[in-house]
Amino acid sequence: MMNYLPQTDKKMNAEILTRTEKDLLGFREVPNQFYFGIQTLRAIENFNLSSNKIEQFPNIIKSLAMVKLACAQANNQLGKLDNIKLEAIKYASEQLVNGSFHEQFPIDMIQGGAGTSTNMNANEVIANIGLEYLNHKKGEYQYLHPNNDVNMSQSTNDVYPTAIRLGLLFSLDDLNKPFEDIIASLRAKGQEFSHILKMGRTQLQDAVPMTLGQELHAFAATLEKDLAQINSIAPNTLNYMNLGGTAIGTGINTEYRYTQLAIQALSEISQKNIQSAPDLIEATSDMGDFVLLSGLLKRTATKLSKIANDLRLLSSGPRTGINEINLEARQPGSSIMPGKVNPVIPEALNLVCFQIIANDLAVTLAAEAGQLQLNAMEPLIAFKLFESIELLSRALVMFRTKCIDTVTANAEHCKAQVENSIGIVTALNPYLGYETTTRIAKTANESGLSVLSLIREEQLLSDEVIAEILAIDNMVKPKNAA
Numbered sequence: 001m002m003n004y005l006p007q008t009d010k011k012m013n014a015e016i017l018t019r020t021e022k023d024l025l026g027f028r029e030v031p032n033q034f035y036f037g038i039q040t041l042r043a044i045e046n047f048n049l050s051s052n053k054i055e056q057f058p059n060i061i062k063s064l065a066m067v068k069l070a071c072a073q074a075n076n077q078l079g080k081l082d083n084i085k086l087e088a089i090k091y092a093s094e095q096l097v098n099g100s101f102h103e104q105f106p107i108d109m110i111q112g113g114a115g116t117s118t119n120m121n122a123n124e125v126i127a128n129i130g131l132e133y134l135n136h137k138k139g140e141y142q143y144l145h146p147n148n149d150v151n152m153s154q155s156t157n158d159v160y161p162t163a164i165r166l167g168l169l170f171s172l173d174d175l176n177k178p179f180e181d182i183i184a185s186l187r188a189k190g191q192e193f194s195h196i197l198k199m200g201r202t203q204l205q206d207a208v209p210m211t212l213g214q215e216l217h218a219f220a221a222t223l224e225k226d227l228a229q230i231n232s233i234a235p236n237t238l239n240y241m242n243l244g245g246t247a248i249g250t251g252i253n254t255e256y257r258y259t260q261l262a263i264q265a266l267s268e269i270s271q272k273n274i275q276s277a278p279d280l281i282e283a284t285s286d287m288g289d290f291v292l293l294s295g296l297l298k299r300t301a302t303k304l305s306k307i308a309n310d311l312r313l314l315s316s317g318p319r320t321g322i323n324e325i326n327l328e329a330r331q332p333g334s335s336i337m338p339g340k341v342n343p344v345i346p347e348a349l350n351l352v353c354f355q356i357i358a359n360d361l362a363v364t365l366a367a368e369a370g371q372l373q374l375n376a377m378e379p380l381i382a383f384k385l386f387e388s389i390e391l392l393s394r395a396l397v398m399f400r401t402k403c404i405d406t407v408t409a410n411a412e413h414c415k416a417q418v419e420n421s422i423g424i425v426t427a428l429n430p431y432l433g434y435e436t437t438t439r440i441a442k443t444a445n446e447s448g449l450s451v452l453s454l455i456r457e458e459q460l461l462s463d464e465v466i467a468e469i470l471a472i473d474n475m476v477k478p479k480n481a482a
Helices: 038-046 058-077 083-097 116-133 146-150 156-192 212-238 258-270 280-285 288-314 344-368 378-402 411-420 422-432 434-447 451-457 463-469
Strands: 018-023 026-031 197-202 205-211
Touching: 018 038, 026 038, 038 116, 058 083, 058 116, 058 146, 058 156, 058 258, 058 378, 083 116, 083 146, 116 146, 116 156, 156 212, 156 258, 156 280, 156 288, 156 378, 197 212, 197 411, 205 212, 205 422, 212 288, 288 344, 288 378, 344 378, 411 422, 422 434, 422 451, 422 463, 434 451, 451 463
Parallel strands: none
Antiparallel strands: 018 026, 197 205
């Protein structure tokens, strides 16, 4: 981790140059190599809570830069910001959008102040990049000021939520490909295993036959529903920003048409269909949209964890478990038991899902804790949402490439289990009646003999009829009408 305080270069026996900056609380020396200023320095000292810093979430920085540029363009159109300052802000913002200077955002994601530290971090970095672009030194704020110019017509309370919403839109875009890829992989495996008959199970007990392909296809279908739900949240909720509301949504310190111009500029810069929230006061204080998104991520995590559990069960054994599928061996499974291989990839997916589910609780509590016209807990909401999306994206790639794509089936074992199962007696109901099939099932359970052997022994059905009943098409879907 960087040391952000003045140091002495022992080799050269010379003090690293600093610049003096001033804020409400007084003066501080800021190491001159940094583009952030005094308020960021205070935040670094105050909030050393986690290992998660803003610099680790590029979509937040990118979105902050876009918001600052949009606001600068609006102020320029209104005649409040001159062309030279606009050009400097534009240059600095574009640097951030392109991925430069992200190391200048070292503040902890968990921070007090409703995001003020993050907003000021952006203001200071953009101002100092812009100053150098104008051939001035860092800290010469008389030529480009973090508050007066970069933050003109803005408050943390509209900039921060707007940047978070926009950043989430970008992160959800990034999530789409791994989501679509794993759905496609599950569907491909469903097709590959469409001919393999196996036992379906309810309450961990033998039920009725199905194909292994149907099982995998159902996984794809349930994730497909989740992806559609997550993608629907953008146009319906996240696209509506409170930019222009400033402190509490009333738009204090802005000029007529500013909100319209800023929203329009942000939409063009981001290439997103950005809209102004219908009620800026409501949009400034309410976190409901974030709770909705978090809930959808939790829903996906719940489903994925269930899928991981199912695959672990289906691969269990291998000698004494269900053993219908084989998961690729990824690493030795025990320090004491030779030959043991564990389902580490589904297990890792479980852990990710548990974290996402836990993050949803944090988001919920933080959203509820807002008071009156502002929710000061928004930094935690932002942190957990971005963390959940990133975890989910990485986990989907891991699960697809290291588990789904490489899974194989034990077809003969699946067939043998079907033939030896009591569950196939259900398919015989239409031919033998419930009382007879119940008797056959009871006898099979008590004797250990198979249902089919008892049917043949009593000559209840011919081999031809049995073969027709056990045909895959007849076992796993409704029959066609005669």
